[in-house]
Amino acid sequence: MAAIWAVAELAGGRPTRLSLELATLARQLAQASGGTATVVAVGSGAAGAAKELAALGPRVIAVEAPTEGDRPAASVVAPRLAALAGEARPDVLLVSASPDGKDVAGFLSARLDLPVLVNAAGVRWADGGPVVQMSTFGGRLGTDSAFTHGRGIVLVRPGTVTAEPALAPGAVETADPAPSAELPPVRVVERVVQAGAAASIDDARVVVAGGRGVGGPEGFRIVEELADAFGGAVGGTRAVVDAGWLPYSQQIGQTGKIIKPALYVATGISGAIQHKVGMQTSGTIVAINRDPDAPIVEFADLVVVGDLFEIVPRLTAAVRARRG
Amino acid sequence: MRIVVLVKAVPIVGNERLGDGFRVDRGSGLEPNGNDEYVLEAALKLTEAHGGEVTLLTMGPAAAADALRKGLAMGATRAVHVSDEALAGSCARATAEVLAAALRRLEYDLAFAGADTSDGQGGIVAAAIAARLGLPYLSYAAHIEPGADGATVRVHRLSPAGYDVLEAPMPALVMGTQVLGEPRYPSLRGIMQARGKETLTWSLADLGIDPARVGAAAATTRVLTAAPPPPRAGATIIRDAPDVAVERIVDFLAARSLV
Ligand SMILES: Cc1cc2nc3c(=O)[nH]c(=O)nc-3n(C[C@H](O)[C@H](O)[C@H](O)COP(=O)(O)OP(=O)(O)OC[C@H]3O[C@@H](n4cnc5c(N)ncnc54)[C@H](O)[C@@H]3O)c2cc1C
Numbered sequence: 334m335a336a337i338w339a340v341a342e343l344a345g346g347r348p349t350r351l352s353l354e355l356a357t358l359a360r361q362l363a364q365a366s367g368g369t370a371t372v373v374a375v376g377s378g379a380a381g382a383a384k385e386l387a388a389l390g391p392r393v394i395a396v397e398a399p400t401e402g403d404r405p406a407a408s409v410v411a412p413r414l415a416a417l418a419g420e421a422r423p424d425v426l427l428v429s430a431s432p433d434g435k436d437v438a439g440f441l442s443a444r445l446d447l448p449v450l451v452n453a454a455g456v457r458w459a460d461g462g463p464v465v466q467m468s469t470f471g472g473r474l475g476t477d478s479a480f481t482h483g484r485g486i487v488l489v490r491p492g493t494v495t496a497e498p499a500l501a502p503g504a505v506e507t508a509d510p511a512p513s514a515e516l517p518p519v520r521v522v523e524r525v526v527q528a529g530a531a532a533s534i535d536d537a538r539v540v541v542a543g544g545r546g547v548g549g550p551e552g553f554r555i556v557e558e559l560a561d562a563f564g565g566a567v568g569g570t571r572a573v574v575d576a577g578w579l580p581y582s583q584q585i586g587q588t589g590k591i592i593k594p595a596l597y598v599a600t601g602i603s604g605a606i607q608h609k610v611g612m613q614t615s616g617t618i619v620a621i622n623r624d625p626d627a628p629i630v631e632f633a634d635l636v637v638v639g640d641l642f643e644i645v646p647r648l649t650a651a652v653r654a655r656r657g
Numbered sequence: 658m659r660i661v662v663l664v665k666a667v668p669i670v671g672n673e674r675l676g677d678g679f680r681v682d683r684g685s686g687l688e689p690n691g692n693d694e695y696v697l698e699a700a701l702k703l704t705e706a707h708g709g710e711v712t713l714l715t716m717g718p719a720a721a722a723d724a725l726r727k728g729l730a731m732g733a734t735r736a737v738h739v740s741d742e743a744l745a746g747s748c749a750r751a752t753a754e755v756l757a758a759a760l761r762r763l764e765y766d767l768a769f770a771g772a773d774t775s776d777g778q779g780g781i782v783a784a785a786i787a788a789r790l791g792l793p794y795l796s797y798a799a800h801i802e803p804g805a806d807g808a809t810v811r812v813h814r815l816s817p818a819g820y821d822v823l824e825a826p827m828p829a830l831v832m833g834t835q836v837l838g839e840p841r842y843p844s845l846r847g848i849m850q851a852r853g854k855e856t857l858t859w860s861l862a863d864l865g866i867d868p869a870r871v872g873a874a875a876a877t878t879r880v881l882t883a884a885p886p887p888p889r890a891g892a893t894i895i896r897d898a899p900d901v902a903v904e905r906i907v908d909f910l911a912a913r914s915l916v
């Protein structure tokens with residue numbers, strides 16, 4: 334009888350898309366193990382978010398806690414979770430493989446002395462514990478890993494499962510745990526929202542990305558228009574982020590974000606291993622590149638050999654015409 | 658300002674492979690983890706501007722010395738190398754315990770770590786160290802500056818919408834990103850000077866850690882299977898003139914219900 338917990342991440346009082354996936358995954362693992370699924374949501378508005386999460390099946394524990402700006406800080410979430418999990422001793426804690434999630438996981442692993450399996454691209458139940466599938470070494474190797482002694486924390490990447498409502502919603506309860514040993518003070522002096530923060534690449538179904546081949550910030554206009562035609566988001570390589578053509582929040586790859594959209598369109602991107610790490614598990618990969626020998630050709634589904642400046646604007650028009 | 662920078666020695670990106678027991682082969686050819694070079698650069702800039710010194714701290718096999726030498730050539734003052742036969746195959750839990758123990762023996766105002774490692778891609782060791790030591794933890798730094806009073810540190814932490822300005826008393830642990838700025842290349846002079854710099858080598862006994870708590874036998878996670886992923890079906894290649902090419906792209910996407 335395994336107890337599977339998922340930690341929901343709240344933004345603006347609502348669960349993130351990844352949190353809904355985690356709740357679904359918790360339910361599936363509970364079914365597979367004959368155990369129970371619980372989601373814990375910490376932050377202001379947790380009770381409201383809990384209803385949305387309960388629709389996916391698990392029991393939800395809502396913990397009202399201060400939220401500065403639109404997101405509760407990991408230093409608020411982690412000590413409360415540590416108190417609840419220290420008491421209930423769940424077998425598995427599913428946590429978002431996001432910046433805040435990693436902060437929470439690192440804290441919990443130290444405080445509860447729990448191991449962590451990172452970067453899960455898939456989780457199944459076998460031999461009394463979770464088996465975590467991940468891709469490593471720039472996609473050259475896929476591994477299955479497990480905890481040596483069953484219990485632990487799993488950092489889950491977006492897209493391992495599709496969020497699906499359950500036939501019967503789970504029960505919602507509230508809790509107000511005394512935070513276990515507080516984290517030392519880190520003061521949020523200010524939350525700065527940068528003008529024109531583009532649609533987030535984390536959750537987008539379609540990501541159109543540009544590389545050095547786009548030529549400059551003006552070149553990104555046509556990339557943006559194509560993304561817009563698809564209703565998607567714009568991403569880029571480290572080369573273009575270093576050049577200041579895109580903010581870091583839109584960088585894809587080893588030192589940027591790891592994303593899994595249904596469609597990834599790479600324009601003027603060579604496909605260096607550090608970039609590949611961030612997008613190789615996308616559903617469909619389309620590459621537009623004038624070099625037929627670029628490394629990306631080896632892991633794309635569709636390669637268009639040609640000048641992006643000729644192809645992208647025409648593709649935008651065709652997509653707009655089709656989507657009406 | 659005294660800054661300790663946690664630098665992991667990782668296999669050269671693209672050359673990683675698994676050795677015995679599905680463990681990452683760390684026998685040779687190690688380089689400083691890419692992200693750790695960014696925080697090292699930030700540490701060097703801070704001490705150049707405000708005075709102080711930079712100590713590199715690594716836990717790794719003998720070959721990690723190469724990575725430390727590069728950090729010393731970039732400008733670090735000294736290096737501490739935690740090395741012990743018993744550490745081979747350590748998991749993230751043990752790594753955090755050992756590095757926390759090493760930090761307890763050092764004097765510092767700030768400890769810096771990278772956002773994650775190219776071989777493990779965990780991004781959790783730094784948070785676990787902060788929790789063990791009870792240090793304020795400021796993560797995903799895009800900018801680091803000392804507070805006006807000399808007793809605090811200010812960090813811009815990347816957020817989904819921009820950044821958060823965080824402030825904490827020192828000593829503190831700061832985890833940084835590539836946005837801090839490109840690392841320098843070691844100069845010829847730096848490479849020469851590095852030869853004369855001090856490297857302390859600490860064993861588990863020096864740190865008072867029971868070898869039974871670390872290494873492969875105590876690992877809390879294990880790899881069950883490892884195999885190259887199934888190859889993607891070969892790509893469809895379009896070489897037509899732009900108008901025809903675009904028609905074919907749209908047909909391809911439509912067949913997959915993507916447009
Ligand atoms: C520690 C470390 C971490 C890194 N992390 C990341 C990371 O997170 N993400 C990342 O992306 N990179 C990362 N990199 C960098 C990576 O190695 C590559 O340098 C980078 O991805 C290359 O970016 P690019 O494809 O835009 O540029 P390039 O490699 O220069 O490729 C440009 C491509 O555009 C094509 N092109 C040019 N003009 C046109 C045109 N008119 N029409 C069509 N095609 C055209 C060219 O044929 C070429 O293939 C990292 C590197 C290191 C060392």
Ligand SMILES: Nc1ncnc2c1ncn2[C@@H]1O[C@H](COP(=O)(O)O)[C@@H](O)[C@H]1O
Pocket residue numbers: 663664665666690692693714715716717749752756769770771772773774777778779780781782783
């Ligand atoms: N063996 C190690 N020696 C020194 N620093 C390390 C080691 N392992 C991890 N770190 C530090 O912790 C950061 C995050 O590592 P990880 O959680 O393994 O991805 C790295 O960027 C380093 O700064």
